[in-house]
Structures are given as C-alpha cells and as structure tokens.
Amino acid sequence: MANTPQSKKRARQIETRTEVNKARRSRIRTYLRKVEEAIASGDKEKAAAALRAAQPELMRGVTKGVFHKNTASRKVSRLAARVKALG
Template sequence: MANTPQAKKRARQNERRFAVNKARRSRIRTYLRRVEEAIASGDQAAAAEALKVAQPELMRGVTKGVFHKNTASRKVSRLSARVKAIGA
C-alpha cells in the first residue's frame, strides 16, 4: 500500500485515469460493435455510415492514449475492407 503522500496521490490519480480510460474504451467498443452489426446485417450503406462515425472515435482513443496508433489503423483498415466486400 502507498505510504508516502506522493504515492497516495499517484494512487488516486491512477484510479481516476483508469475510470476515464475504461469509459473511453467502452464507448469506442460500442461504435465498433455498431459497425460489426451493420456488416452482419449486410447493409453496406449503414455499415459505411457506422464506420464513418466510428473512425474518428477510434482515432480520438489514440490521441488520448487508450489505443496504439497501429492498432487503431489496423481496426479501421480491416473494417473498411469488410464494408467494401459487402457490395462485391
């Protein structure tokens, strides 16, 4: 357990950051799930629209330090390829 005042403060800060990051990660997953559901339904227009909304959220997660840049780019790339494949 934290003994020094600074260690106690860091523990409090870590709890707050954890809560914020958890909420942000959950929000991003919700957007990704909406894209997945649109792809599963076979509606390309809805899937493209959901992807268009999800992409900025995912990249915002990168700037906030929740996801690595390459991870977010990989997710966007794979989802956009799947959205394009619906029409083919």
C-alpha cells in the same frame, strides 16, 4: 501500499484515469459493435455510415492513450475492407 504523500496522490490519480479510460474504451467498443452489426446485416450504406462514425472515435482513443496508433489503424483498415466487400 502507498506510504509517501506523492505515492498516495499518484494512486488516487491512477484510479481516476482508470475510470475515464474504461469509459472511453467502452464507448469505442460500442461504435465498433455497431459497425460489426451493420456488416452482419449486409446493409452497405448503414455499415459505411457506422464506419465513418467509428473512425474518429478510434483515433481519439489513440490521442488519449487508450489504444496504440497501429492497433486503431489496423481495426479501421480491416473494417473498411469488410464494408467495401459488401458491395
């Protein structure tokens, strides 16, 4: 348990950051799910549009420290390849 004032404050800050990061991660996963659903439906234009919307969200997650840069790049790359294969 936190004893010093500084460690108590850090514990409060961590709680806040955790909530914010959880919301960000959830938002990004929603965008990724929309791309997955579009790919599953076989609609290339819809999938491409969903990917264009998801890509900046993923990269924003990188700048905010929710995801690692390579992880986001890998996800974008794999989704883009799958969308391209629809044609």
